[in-house]
Amino acid sequence: MPGLVIVGAQWGDEGKGKVVDLLAEQADLVIRFQGGNNAGHTIVRDQEVFKFHLIPSGILYPGKICAIGNGVVVDPRVLTEEIAELHRRGIDISGLRISANAHLIMPYHKLLDQAGEARLGSLQIGTTRRGIGPCYADKAARLGIRMQDLLDEKILRKKIYAALEPKRLMLRPFAKDPQLDLHAMTEDYVQLGHRLEPHIADTAPIAWRTLDRGELVVFEGAQGTMLDIDHGTYPFVTSSNPVAGAACIGAGVGPRSIDEVWGIAKAYATRVGAGPFPTELEDALGEQIREAGGEFGTTTGRARRTGWLDLVALRYAGRVNGFTGLVITKLDVLTGIDPLHVAVRYLGPEGATFEEFPYHQSILHKARGDLVELPGWHEDISGARSIDDLPRNAQDYLDFISDFLGVPIVMVGVGPARDEMIWTGAAERVRPAAA
Ligand code: IMP
Secondary structure, X not given: OOEEEEEEOOOOOOOHHHHHHHHHOOOOEEEEOOOOOOOOEEXXXXXXXXXXXXXXXXXXXXXXXXXXXXXXXXXXXHHHHHHHHHHHOOOOOOOEEEEOOOEEOOHHHHHHHHHHHHHHHHHOOOOOOOOHHHHHHXXXXXXXXXXXXXXXXXXXXXXXXXXXXXXXXXXXXXXXXXXXXXXXXXXXXXXXXXXXXXXXXXXXXXXXXXXXXXXXXXXXXXXXXXXXXXXOOOOOOOOOOOOOHHHHHHHOOOHHHOOEEEEEEEOOEEEOOOOOOOOXXXXXXXXXXXXXXXXXXOOOOOEOEEEOEEHHHHHHHHHHHOOOEEEEEOHXXXXXXXXXXXXXXXXXXXXXXXXXOOOOHHXXXXXXXXXXXXXXXXXXXXXXXXXXXXXXXXXXXXXXXXXXXXXXXXXXXXXXXXXXXXXXXXXXXXXXOOO
């Protein structure tokens, strides 16, 4: 079972980090393929809390090869801070590899992200303001600075100059900001380069060799399908492709290297930032789910919008990614909510119905979920370790989802702790021996 892609099936924050952490135990390589430090996940290990934005969570297994692929955008300051923190806590990070081709987030990217949002006013996207969009924009404009550029001061200075000059006009309000001084910036990034140099590598061949040996490679996606720049709710999306196809591009392998694609979805839905959300609950129940699920961002601390599970969007995600398995997380958060609802089609403003996810933004922005009622459960499910341990209504809820998508459920999260997870028979091929 060599190539397994893990992707978010909703709007991000589905709990991918915990799933990757569990799979990493027996993976031979974990490689992230897109996004940057707009993502974030928290891992609790032996009562110690670790927060990661860039480093794959597999790093907590000593010596595990964890790579940041070419498709990721890296803020070298954030990365060096993450490395320093792991050092401080005595974690062996000898397995960390960073693609020499990964693009760098520069100070001007962050300023441009802020300025862009301010300019949009009420139309703003609600970005994480980490400079992600402007960095990918420079990559496409061929003005990007890459990890390998940190290792040659002359090249670095030239490239920063070439990238910075065209932005001076847009950055005029920040003209006196010391962050924009070419010499200081070059000096600063050279220093960061020295610190990162031991980890800079050609990461694609590491993936090829691991796959050639028939060993398990976990391709770790960030954000989620509905935030995909091509397939999500554009323009309220991130600037990369969180879908499974991007694993090939962002890690440097061909599609035939991918054997399994697992979509991660919460048992309900959340979204951070602006944009359409057809099953949103803007009432006390939405608040109850937010509190019960701890739905506040790891990266920005923002309260997440909450809603019912949207099966129209989830089935669409299944098609776009080609799911071979579905992981349902945080099922326990729904305990005590009775009845439950899921959306099985969308209703338009003039009585129109949409069975499939609509491509047209005007429809999508006004669509509301047509909800089906399903019975809830009241029993504590955190002790369940097999599907049979779950109350009948919880099993029926999972069956309803799986049948609607035509995809088997491979794992179910029943609580925040590492072991509060059900592995189903369908996960057999990658299930850690100890689980
Ligand atoms: P950006 O990726 O910072 O440009 O933000 C674009 C949109 O994606 C905003 O709505 C963000 O809230 C959202 N977003 C980016 N990263 C994440 C994530 O990891 N989880 C959830 N939403 C995210």
